[in-house]
Amino acid sequence: MTLCAILPKHWVATSNGIARRIDNPAGEGRILSDKHDMQWFLDSGFYESNDLTIYEFEETAKISTYLYAFCCGDYKEHVHDDLRYAPQRVFVRHSLDKNLDKAKIFGITKTTFDFYTEHFGHKYPFSKLDHVFCPDYKYGAMENVGCITYADSIMCEKSELSIPEQTFYTVVIQHEIAHMWFGNLVTMDWWNDLWLNEAFATCLSYKACSEGGPFVDSVSKESWIHMAGYKRYGLNDDTLPTTHNIQADCKSTDDAESLIDGITYGKGSAMIKQLIFLLGWENFSKGLHIYFKRHAWGNTVLEDFILALQEGYNLNSAEPIDLLAWA
Numbered sequence: 001m002t003l004c005a006i007l008p009k010h011w012v013a014t015s016n017g018i019a020r021r022i023d024n025p026a027g028e029g030r031i032l033s034d035k036h037d038m039q040w041f042l043d044s045g046f047y048e049s050n051d052l053t054i055y056e057f058e059e060t061a062k063i064s065t066y067l068y069a070f071c072c073g074d075y076k077e078h079v080h081d082d083l084r085y086a087p088q089r090v091f092v093r094h095s096l097d098k099n100l101d102k103a104k105i106f107g108i109t110k111t112t113f114d115f116y117t118e119h120f121g122h123k124y125p126f127s128k129l130d131h132v133f134c135p136d137y138k139y140g141a142m143e144n145v146g147c148i149t150y151a152d153s154i155m156c157e158k159s160e161l162s163i164p165e166q167t168f169y170t171v172v173i174q175h176e177i178a179h180m181w182f183g184n185l186v187t188m189d190w191w192n193d194l195w196l197n198e199a200f201a202t203c204l205s206y207k208a209c210s211e212g213g214p215f216v217d218s219v220s221k222e223s224w225i226h227m228a229g230y231k232r233y234g235l236n237d238d239t240l241p242t243t244h245n246i247q248a249d250c251k252s253t254d255d256a257e258s259l260i261d262g263i264t265y266g267k268g269s270a271m272i273k274q275l276i277f278l279l280g281w282e283n284f285s286k287g288l289h290i291y292f293k294r295h296a297w298g299n300t301v302l303e304d305f306i307l308a309l310q311e312g313y314n315l316n317s318a319e320p321i322d323l324l325a326w327a
Contacts, residue, residue, distance in 0.1 A: 001068055004036045005055045012077050014091060014130045015070035016145040017058035025054050032056065060145065061126065062297050064187045069144035071132045080106045085113045086146075087128040093135060096152055099159040104215050105131055105173065111213030112174045116181060116204075121289030122296065125185045131173070139260075141172050143179030143201075150176075167209065167219040167226045174205035181292060189299040191256035195246050196302055198260075199268025202230065203276070206269075227269065234266025246271060247302065278321065279313050287312025302327060 005013050006025070013019065022028050026048050032038060036056075060068070076097045080088040088109060092100050109129065117123055126146040137151035150172065161169060178201040188197050209216060210223035237243065242261075246268050250256050276284045287309035295304060303324070310323045 001060045001063070001065075002036070003055075003057045003070055004032060004038065005057075005070060005072060006041070007053055007055065007072055009051050009053045010074060011053070011072055012075050012091065013055040013070060013072040014089070014132060014147055015055075015057045016060045016063065016068060016126070016147055018087070018127050019055045019057045022054040022056060025049070025052055028054070058127070063145045063184065067143070067145045067184055067187075069142070069147050069149065071134065071147065071149065075132070078102045084110070085117070085124045085129075086126065089128075089130045090133070091130065092133040092156060093152060096133065096156045099156040100133070101159075107215030108170055108173050109177065111216050112177045112208050114213065115208045115211055116178060119285040119288060120181050120292050121285075122181060122185065122292040124180065125296070126180060129177075129180075141176050143176045143183060145180070145184050148173075148176045163219060163222055164226060167222040170216060170219050171202075171205040171209050171223070171226065174208045175201045178204045178208070185297065186292060186295045187299050189301050191250040191253065191259070192247060193300075193302055194250065194256055194259050195248065195264045195268040196305065198264050199246075199272050202265050202269035203227075203272040206273075207276070207281075227273070230262075230266040231270045232266070233262035234268070234270065235262075237262035238267065275309070275326070278326070279309065280317075283313040283315075283317060284309065285312070286315055 001016075003015050005015075007013055009023065022032075032041065032054065057070075071091065074094070075091040076094050078090040078092075080090075088106060090100065090102050090105055113124055128146050130147045132147060132149045133152035133156055134149050135152055137149065137153070139151065140154055141148060141150045155169060155172070179197070182200050182204070183197045188194065206223045206227040210220050212220035244259075244263060246263060248255075248259055250259065279287070290311050291305060291308035294308060306323045306327045313321060313323070
């Protein structure tokens, strides 16, 4: 997919890919019009204004349409100069900038990249990673490719955080980064495996947090205690009339909206944690190497995931386990 955005000059923009900012739209108006089939742009006369700027974004990799996003506004932009994995930036409202520890965000991200790259067996798959803290956001966060959006009300409402709040802050970032591989590089075939997408990212974020690293050591011991709260969330939802199987029958995208609950996240992540315990972490990681290598840039179902884990387990384990039966 491609995107070209025309904005007030004091705004900034980000999307899934790297952008080129054009501050002289009049000079490049004809070129952009021909390139992007934007005759309306020339007809409008917008390009003659000195108060506008244009962002031309690179074409994305092959991604699912629900992972396409763009964010525009009068944001404060912070650039991270460590390019070991990918360029990174943070976008935040000017009024909340004082609450945001940018070094902490970039430190958590580096630790998380190190951990996932090693144990997933695949480098970070996209051209950059932006963290956008959005006002009045419907969800806590969303893993748009290369452009994670967060509700600023839960991430930077205040500058001083308790240990449980710091843990939540850390695992939210680690959860969304896990989706860059599990969900974005490899995408579920349909929403009945939404549970696997979210349960995996939830469980692996707590695993990554528990391993510590720069800016994570202070909360690593809190990780599994915090995840127990997610499990209680799942146990509570299991007592309600709306309870459902972890792998729910999902006939439409409307049904998928109703599955964003404690069973999908809390109970599902507890099951993934149990699966890791059953296989052992090294065997589980070997299975992930197989899974991402085999299915990169494609769609999968639960059985594809389970078969890859089975192969990883069989590589060096004598005691037989039938993971399809477990599933």
